Structure formats: structure tokens, C-alpha cells
Amino acid sequence: MRVLVRRCWGPPLAHGAGRGRPSPQWRALARLGWEDSRVREKPPWRVLFFGTDQFACEALRALHAARENKEEELIDRLEVVTVPSPSPRGLPVKQYAVQSHLPIYEWPDVGSGEYDVGVVASFGRLLSEALILKFPYGILNVHPSCLPRWRGPAPVIHTVLHGDTVTGVTIMQIRPKRLISVLKNLPESLSNGRQQPTEGATYAPKISAGTSCVKWEEQTSEQIFRLYRAIGNIIPLQTLWMANTIKLLDLVEVNSSVLADPKLTGQALIPGSVIYHKQSQILLVYCKDSWIGVRSVMLKKALTATDFYNGYLHPWYHKNSQAQPSQCRFQTLRLPTKKKQKKTVAM
Secondary structure, X not given: OOOOOOOOXXXXXXXXXXXXXXXXXXXXXXXXXXXXXXXXXOOOEEEEEEEOOHHHHHHHHHHHHHHHOOOOOOEEEEEEEEOOOOOOOOOHHHHHXXXXXXXXXXXXXXXXXXXXXXXXEOOOOOOOHHHHOOOOOOEEEXXXXXXXXXXXXXXXXXXXXXOOOOOOOEEOOOOOOOHHHHHHOHHHHHHOOOOOOOOOOOEOOOOOHHHHEOOOOOOOHHHHHHHHHHHOOOOOEEEEEXXXXXXXXXXXXXXXXXXXXXXXXXXXXXXXXXXXXXXXOEEEEEOOOOEEEXXXXXXXXXXXXXXXXXXXXXXXXXXXXXXXXXHOEOEOXXXXXXXXXXXOOOO
């Protein structure tokens, strides 16, 4: 796994006898090999932030709050690099930077100012070695998992998808701490960096469209609901209904009072079976082990569960009056597999 913070080793800094004994932080910086007189030995730092999404926005918010705290004087300058967006408002990081009157650069423009340290969170672009070496203290990568668990591009999604009860944030190449705490002791923190353990490592691969296809025969109601929570706002879950692709827009857990309904317990259950529950106005779909609720779907256009029942389910029952409810069901959508291509990993 590549790391964003890199160290440059070189000859130690020379300190004259008349300058006094160097601080532990400055000695740590000397071990990193920086001889430039403009390198700062202590805060306030000049920070260039790289980010895009809501997770990155929270990291930027913390940095901005630290800059606004004049009593602590931790951050002198804070500027932002983000990526282009089809939306005129831009991504969450750009929106927050505009709102907070922070200087913004659009990748690949990274400004021309001098900075002490870079901070990157959910940026999705490959940072070159030349760029990294522009920062005397390197670049801190804020990764939303307790590494080595969930390495890779989609750690938050896989944390939710697998039902993890404990998670956290890791600052790459240094011990897991709060980002602001790291900046308070930046040279010392970098000098105390340690290698990630290999034991317990897991990979969080990118999410594809195929991940959103619900497998009614294989997945439990809990697994399907976790899948919805993990990716539903990015890629709606998909299934088949009467050879048509249908997207499940709003899923809910089914409470015990609904599960006690005789209509659900008095028939043979086949995964994918769909029943409209009039009292709660939801579609009930049977999974591998139990039922899950669907409040709205997309079939040509967005439909509430009631609309779907009135427009599709009810007419189907009239047309097939002798059919059992279990014959009207969602089926697993199988998307064609794409040939694997070599890709450059974005950090």
C-alpha cells in the first residue's frame, strides 16, 4: 500500500553554539533532512488542504476551527484544493470553503504559495512525488478507518456494509490520533511514525453497479438493509420485476407488529416475494430469512409503495387471479461482467 507522507533523509541541520540547544521538535525536523531556513520549527503552520466529499469537509471544518482559535495559534494560513464538479455549487469541500472565505484552487492547480504541511482527505487523485516534496513536513492523509482494517478507496462504505461496531480515523504514517493533536506536535509526530501492521488487514474495494444488485436468495434482511445504508445514497439498490429493472429508493426495517400479520406467516415464502402492507403503506419483500420494507421505488418514474401497488401489483393480481402471492416477486438482477482493465490507483 502506498502512503502519502514521505520522508526525505539527508544531512542533519547545523546549529551554532550561540543559538542555544535545539528543541526536540527541531531535532526531529533535522532528522528529516530539511535545511531551508524558511521551514518553521513550530506552529502556526501554513496548511494546504486537499478534499472533496462530506467526510473531507468535516476534516476541513476542524482545521478551520483551529485557525479561528486565536488563543492557540495553531494554523497561520489555510487554503483548499478540490476537484471539478458538474454541479455549479461544487462538492461539499468547495461549498464549505466558499462559505468560510478560504482560498480555493481547482485541481490540478495547487496554488503557488509556501506551505509547511499538506492534509488530504477523500481526494481521489494521485499526488505526485514532486508535489509531496514541496511540503517540508510532507502530507498527512486522513483515512476513515482504523488501519490496517479497510485499506482502499471505500472504507466508510465497507464499515457500514459489514456491520462494524468499532471504527475510527487513522493519520497515515503516524499513530491514530485526532488530526489537530497531530498538528500540535507535527515534527515529533512525523519522527515517531511506525509501519502499519499486516495482521488483520482487509481491503475496501471500489463499489460497482453490481454491488447494488440485491440477491434475495442469498442475503438476509439485515445484510440488505446494511447494503442500503452503505451505498443507497450513491447507487440505488436494484432488482428485477417482470423483466424490468426496478430501483429500491427507500428501505426500512420491518417491526414485529407487521411481521405478526397472518398474511406473512400463513403461506410458503420464496425469496423476492412482494406483498403490499396497507396499514403501514410499505412493500414487504421476503429475503433469505425475513422481510424488509420498501417505501418507494423507481420504475420509469419515482413511485411510493402505494403508487406501485395501485399501478402494478393490484392489476397483476386481477389479471392473474388464480396465482399465489409468492409468484409475484422481485428477482435478482444479473449485470454483465466487464473485462478487467489495468488502472492507476488514485490516492
